[in-house]
Amino acid sequence: MNIPINKNAPVQSSFNIYIDAPKEKVWGLLTNINDWPNWQSDITQAILNQDLGEGVAFKWKAGGLSFNSQIHTMIPEEKLGWTGNTIGAKAIHNWFLSSAGKGTEVYVEESLQGVFPNLFTGYFQKNLDKGVQKNLMELKLVSEK
Numbered sequence: 001m002n003i004p005i006n007k008n009a010p011v012q013s014s015f016n017i018y019i020d021a022p023k024e025k026v027w028g029l030l031t032n033i034n035d036w037p038n039w040q041s042d043i044t045q046a047i048l049n050q051d052l053g054e055g056v057a058f059k060w061k062a063g064g065l066s067f068n069s070q071i072h073t074m075i076p077e078e079k080l081g082w083t084g085n086t087i088g089a090k091a092i093h094n095w096f097l098s099s100a101g102k103g104t105e106v107y108v109e110e111s112l113q114g115v116f117p118n119l120f121t122g123y124f125q126k127n128l129d130k131g132v133q134k135n136l137m138e139l140k141l142v143s144e145k
Contacts, residue, residue, distance in 0.1 A: 001073045
């Protein structure tokens with residue numbers, strides 16, 4: 001990864017899941033940012049106005065918050081990473097895909113830092129863990145259709 005998660009951040013989460021679908025399909029869903037609201041129930045808007053690639057910025061909304069993000073790593077069908085900023089918090093979010101039999105093993109990790117994660121660590125940790133697991137399950141469900 002061009003930017004690893006911050007191992008010193010007050011809030012960190014990582015999970016993995018097996019998806020019974022080929023890597024190409026999973027990758028396509030992850031990288032079609034404008035389509036995120038169609039399969040990620042917490043995202044209400046996602047806007048990418050150019051071709052996806054390292055350094056490209058995109059905006060999205062979830063949970064009533066607006067996020068400004070930028071792709072920092074893109075290795076097709078293997079790694080996708082982005083940073084994101086919102087009021088009082090900064091995230092580093094990384095996806096890793098690998099073939100596993102007929103399907104795909106997906107590992108995701110995220111770190112949160114900033115004023116709010118520092119002040120409300122327990123709250124942010126609980127919500128990040130829940131959100132990452134939900135995101136993986138939604139990716140699994142849409143990939144396996």
